[in-house]
Amino acid sequence: MAKLNVNGRTIEVEVEGDTPLLWVLREQLNLTGTKYGCGIAQCGACTVHVDGAATRSCSMPVSAFDENQKIVTIEGLSPDSSHPIQQAWLALDVPQCGFCQPGMIMAAAALVAATPRPTEAQIREEITNICRCGTYNRVIAGIQRATTGPGAAG
Amino acid sequence: MNAITKPRRRAVLGATLGAFTFGFHIPKASAQTAAAAAPTSPEVNAWVVVKPDDTVVIRIARSEMGQGTLTGLAQLVAEELECDWAKVTTEYPTPGQNLARGRVWGNMSTGGSRGIRESHEYVRKGGAAARMMLVQAAANAWRVPAGECTAAASVITHMPTRRTVTYGQVAEAAGRLSAPALAEVPLKASTDWKIAGQPVPRLDTRAKLNGSQVYGMDLKLPGMVNAAIRACPVFGGKVRAVDSTAAERMPGVKRVLRVGDYAVAVVADTWWRAKTALDAVTITWDEGEHATASSASFAEVMRAGLDAPQAAVGNQAGDARAAIAAAPRKVEAIYGVPHQNHACMEVMNATAVWTPERCEVWTPTQNGEAAHAAAAEAAGLPPARCEVHKIHLGGGFGRRGAVHDWVRQVVDLAKQMPGTPVKLLWTREEDMGQGRYHPVTMCKLTAGLDAQGNLSGLHMRISGQSIVAGIFPQNIRDGRDPVVFQGLNNAGGEADIGYGIPNLLIDHAMRNPHVPPGFWRGVNLNQNAIYLECFMDELAHAAGKDPLEFRRALMANYPKHLAVLNAVAARAGWGTPAPDVGGQRVFRGLCQTHGFGSYVAACAEVSVSDAGALKIHRIVAATDPGYAVNPQQITAQVEGSFVYGLSAALYGSCTVKDGRIEQTNFDSYPVMRMDAMPKVEAILMPSGGFWGGVGEPTIAVAAPAVLNAIFAATGKRIRQLPLQDADLRRT
Ligand code: FES
Numbered sequence: 041m042a043k044l045n046v047n048g049r050t051i052e053v054e055v056e057g058d059t060p061l062l063w064v065l066r067e068q069l070n071l072t073g074t075k076y077g078c079g080i081a082q083c084g085a086c087t088v089h090v091d092g093a094a095t096r097s098c099s100m101p102v103s104a105f106d107e108n109q110k111i112v113t114i115e116g117l118s119p120d121s122s123h124p125i126q127q128a129w130l131a132l133d134v135p136q137c138g139f140c141q142p143g144m145i146m147a148a149a150a151l152v153a154a155t156p157r158p159t160e161a162q163i164r165e166e167i168t169n170i171c172r173c174g175t176y177n178r179v180i181a182g183i184q185r186a187t188t189g190p191g192a193a194g
Numbered sequence: 195m196n197a198i199t200k201p202r203r204r205a206v207l208g209a210t211l212g213a214f215t216f217g218f219h220i221p222k223a224s225a226q227t228a229a230a231a232a233p234t235s236p237e238v239n240a241w242v243v244v245k246p247d248d249t250v251v252i253r254i255a256r257s258e259m260g261q262g263t264l265t266g267l268a269q270l271v272a273e274e275l276e277c278d279w280a281k282v283t284t285e286y287p288t289p290g291q292n293l294a295r296g297r298v299w300g301n302m303s304t305g306g307s308r309g310i311r312e313s314h315e316y317v318r319k320g321g322a323a324a325r326m327m328l329v330q331a332a333a334n335a336w337r338v339p340a341g342e343c344t345a346a347a348s349v350i351t352h353m354p355t356r357r358t359v360t361y362g363q364v365a366e367a368a369g370r371l372s373a374p375a376l377a378e379v380p381l382k383a384s385t386d387w388k389i390a391g392q393p394v395p396r397l398d399t400r401a402k403l404n405g406s407q408v409y410g411m412d413l414k415l416p417g418m419v420n421a422a423i424r425a426c427p428v429f430g431g432k433v434r435a436v437d438s439t440a441a442e443r444m445p446g447v448k449r450v451l452r453v454g455d456y457a458v459a460v461v462a463d464t465w466w467r468a469k470t471a472l473d474a475v476t477i478t479w480d481e482g483e484h485a486t487a488s489s490a491s492f493a494e495v496m497r498a499g500l501d502a503p504q505a506a507v508g509n510q511a512g513d514a515r516a517a518i519a520a521a522p523r524k525v526e527a528i529y530g531v532p533h534q535n536h537a538c539m540e541v542m543n544a545t546a547v548w549t550p551e552r553c554e555v556w557t558p559t560q561n562g563e564a565a566h567a568a569a570a571e572a573a574g575l576p577p578a579r580c581e582v583h584k585i586h587l588g589g590g591f592g593r594r595g596a597v598h599d600w601v602r603q604v605v606d607l608a609k610q611m612p613g614t615p616v617k618l619l620w621t622r623e624e625d626m627g628q629g630r631y632h633p634v635t636m637c638k639l640t641a642g643l644d645a646q647g648n649l650s651g652l653h654m655r656i657s658g659q660s661i662v663a664g665i666f667p668q669n670i671r672d673g674r675d676p677v678v679f680q681g682l683n684n685a686g687g688e689a690d691i692g693y694g695i696p697n698l699l700i701d702h703a704m705r706n707p708h709v710p711p712g713f714w715r716g717v718n719l720n721q722n723a724i725y726l727e728c729f730m731d732e733l734a735h736a737a738g739k740d741p742l743e744f745r746r747a748l749m750a751n752y753p754k755h756l757a758v759l760n761a762v763a764a765r766a767g768w769g770t771p772a773p774d775v776g777g778q779r780v781f782r783g784l785c786q787t788h789g790f791g792s793y794v795a796a797c798a799e800v801s802v803s804d805a806g807a808l809k810i811h812r813i814v815a816a817t818d819p820g821y822a823v824n825p826q827q828i829t830a831q832v833e834g835s836f837v838y839g840l841s842a843a844l845y846g847s848c849t850v851k852d853g854r855i856e857q858t859n860f861d862s863y864p865v866m867r868m869d870a871m872p873k874v875e876a877i878l879m880p881s882g883g884f885w886g887g888v889g890e891p892t893i894a895v896a897a898p899a900v901l902n903a904i905f906a907a908t909g910k911r912i913r914q915l916p917l918q919d920a921d922l923r924r925t
C-alpha cells in the first residue's frame with residue numbers, strides 16, 4: 041500500500057513497494073502520458089515533477105514517496121495545455137512522433153521554473169532527454185520562446 | 195481518485211485526430227465490435243466524409259510516425275476538395291476494410307519516404323472527385339448545370355443566382371451519386387495550390403502536449419492482461435527448458451507461456467509484475483549454430499568479399515579495372531559501417547484478442563496490410579476474419595514496417611488465452627537485442643587519377659549484408675539485391691549517382707551474417723553516401739584539388755545533384771574561412787547524394803580540440819524534393835534526420851559476441867542528445883516536375899559531411915564508424 045499525492049490529489053494504491061513510480065502512474069492510476077523508454081534513467085521519457093524537480097520516475101520505487109511529496113505528471117501540468125512550454129510547443133510544432141514529448145515538456149517546465157531565463161548553453165546542458173525523431177532544435181527554440189517571447193514564463 | 199483515473203475528455207476531443215476517436219483508454223469500438231464499426235456519417239467517397247456540421251474527415255491510408263504524412267496527405271486531399279482547412283480531421287481506414295473494398299485506399303506501406311511521393315496523385319484525385327460529386331449534388335438540388343457552380347472553403351455557390359450551400363448540407367446526396375471516372379478528374383497545377391505547399395501546423399500536435407495521445411503502449415481494453423517476453427538472445431536459437439516455479443508464485447502472475455519455439459512470456463495483471471516475474475524465470479537455451487558468431491568473425495568474411503572474384507554488378511561504364519591499372523596514380527581505401535538498432539522511443543508492442551472465429555490486433559505499424567497478413571497467419575484464420583487497428587507510432591524508422599515479429603508474438607499469446615485481450619510490451623533490452631538491424635557492410639574503393647588529377651576510373655566493391663535477402667529473398671535475382679546500390683545507380687531512377695565517371699564499376703559481394711537485417715531509416719543510401727562521398731574527398735585531396743571543384747568537374751550532366759551541392763556551398767560560405775568558435779578553428783566538409791527521389795547535399799562545420807574532442811557546430815542542408823507539400827514539416831524532417839544520421843555516425847554500433855547483440859539499452863547504445871546537436875539550416879529548393887521523399891534522404895549526407903570536415907580539421911580519415919571509437923587528435 042502506498043499513499044501518494046499526484047496532480048493535487050492524495051490517493052492510496054495497492055502495489056508492491058519496489059514497483060517503480062512510473063508503473064504505478066501508468067498501470068494503477070491510468071496516467072499513461074508518462075512514458076516508458078528505457079527503465080534505467082537514461083532517456084527521460086518518464087519525467088515527472090516531484091516537488092517541482094524533474095524526476096525520472098522509472099528509477100524511483102513507489103516506496104520512496106509519501107503523500108507529502110507533490111507529484112505532477114504531464115496530465116497535471118496545466119488544466120488546458122496553457123503552460124507557457126505547452127503553448128510554445130504548439131506555436132512551433134515541436135513534436136514529431138510525440139512519444140518523448142511528455143518527458144521533454146516536463147523537463148523543460150522544471151528547467152524554466154528553476155531558471156526563468158536559461159541560456160542556450162544551460163538548456164543544452166540541463167535537458168538530457170532523448171528524442172529519436174530529433175526535435176532538439178525546436179525544443180531549444182520552444183524553451184527560448186516560452187521564456188523570452190510573448191507570454192513568457194519568467 | 196476519480197479525477198486521476200478518468201482523464202479529461204476535453205483534451206482528447208480538442209485533438210483533431212479522428213483515427214482513434216475512442217476515449218482515453220477504452221476504444222470506442224471494443225475488441226468485440228471494432229471490425230464491425232461503421233462510419234458515423236455516410237462517405238462522399240473512400241477518401242472523404244463530410245458531416246452535417248461541415249466537419250471534413252479525410253481518410254489517411256499511410257501511418258503517422260512523426261514524419262507529418264498525416265498532415266501532408268490531408269493537405270493534398272483538401273486542396274482538391276476545396277474544403278475549409280479549419281474543419282479538417284483525419285482517420286485511418288483499417289487494413290481489413292481495405293481488403294474488403296478491393297484496396298480502395300491503395301498501398302498502406304509507410305516506408306522509403308513514400309507516403310506522399312507515391313500516393314499524391316490518387317489522393318488528390320480522391321479529393322477532386324469528392325468535390326465534383328458535392329457540386330453535382332448541389333446542382334441537382336437547384337436543378338442547374340454543375341458547370342454554373344463553384345466550390346471554395348466548403349461552400350458551393352451557384353454563380354448566376356449567388357445561392358450557396360455548404361458541403362455538409364449536400365454530402366449525403368453526393369454520396370449517393372456515382373463517382374466520376376478518375377481519368378476524367380483534372381488536378382490543379384501546383385502553382386494554384388492554396389493549402390498544399392503551405393507551412394500549415396500539424397493536425398496532430400495538441401494531443402502530444404498533454405499526454406492524451408494514445409500510443410500502442412498506452413492501450414487498455416476491458417479484461418486485458420499484460421505480457422513481458424524474452425526471446426533467445428542468439429538469433430535462430432530455441433528454448434530448451436523453462437523453470438517457472440518461482441515466477442508462477444509471484445503476485446499477479448497468470449501464465450508462463452512459450453511463444454513459438456524461441457521465446458518465453460509471462461502474462462500477469464500488470465506489465466511490471468509480468469516483467470518482474472519474467473526475470474525470475476530460468477530459461478535454458480539451445481543457442482544453435484550461431485552461438486559463437488561475433489562481429490570480428492563476420493568482419494573476416496566481409497573482408498574476403500572485398501576481393502572475391504564473384505560479385506553482382508550494380509553500375510558499370512567503360513572498363514574500370516583497365517583504366518585504374520593504366521592510371522599513373524592509384525588511390526585505394528576501405529571503409530566500414532556497423533550494425534545499427536532503430537531504437538524507436540516507443541519499444542515494440544501490440545495488443546490482441548483471439549477467438550476461434552476472429553482475431554483483432556491493435557498496434558503501431560508502418561504497414562497496416564503487412565501487420566494484417568502477419569496477424570492472420572499467426573492466428574490461423576482467413577484475413578477476412580482478422581482486423582488490425584493502427585495506432586500512432588512512437589517512432590518507426592523502418593522497424594515497424596516490413597516484419598511484424600511482435601504482432602506474431604502477441605497473436606501467439608492471445609491464441610493461448612482465447613477471448614482474453616493480451617497486451618505485449620517489450621523491454622528496452624528486448625528491443626535492443628531483437629532488432630532488425632541496419633545492415634553491416636564494408637567497401638573497398640579503388641580509383642585511378644590521370645596526370646592532370648582527373649578521375650579516370652573508379653571501382654567500388656561493397657561487401658556485406660543484404661536487407662532484401664533477409665526480408666524479401668524472393669526479390670533476389672541471380673544473387674543481386676537491387677536495393678543495395680541506392681544512390682549509386684545509373685541515371686533515370688530514384689537513387690542515382692551524380693557523377694559522370696568514364697570507367698566505372700560498382701559491385702556487391704553479398705555476405706550475410708546471422709543477424710537479421712532491417713530497413714533502417716535511409717536504408718542503403720546511408721553507407722553508400724559515406725563510401726562514395728568520403729572517397730571523393732580523398733580523391734580531391736590526392737589530386738590536389740578543392741573538394742567542391744573536383745566534384746563539379748564530374749557533374750556537368752547532373753544539374754539537379756549539382757544545384758543542391760552548389761546551394762550548400764554558397765550558404766555555408768565554402769571557399770572562405772569559417773569563423774572560429776570558442777577559440778577553436780572551424781573546418782568544413784561537404785557531400786551530396788540522390789535517394790528516395792530527392793536530391794540532397796550538406797555542408798558540415800566542425801572543430802576538433804587538441805585533446806581530440808569533436809564539436810559539430812553547424813549543418814547546412816539542401817533538399818530538392820520536386821514538390822514541397824508542407825515546408826515547415828520538411829524542415830522538421832531534415833533537422834531530425836541529422837539527429838538520426840549523426841547518432842549513428844558518432845555512437846551507433848551494435849556488436850555481436852557469442853551470437854548475440856552486446857548492447858542492451860541507451861547506456862551501451864548511446865544516441866545523440868541535445869548537447870551534441872548542431873544548428874541545422876535547411877534549404878528547401880523544390881524544382882518541380884518530380885516527387886521526392888523527405889523523411890530519409892538527408893540522413894545519408896550527415897556522416898560524410900562531418901567525416902570530410904574532420905579530415906579538414908585533423909588530416910585524419912576515419913573510415914570505420916562509429917566516430918566515438920576513433921582517436922581524433924592531430925598527428
Ligand atoms: S524510462 Fe525513465 S529515463 Fe527512460
Ligand code: FES
Pocket residue numbers: 135136137138139140141170171172173174175260539588589
Ligand atoms: S518526437 Fe519522437 S521521440 Fe521525440
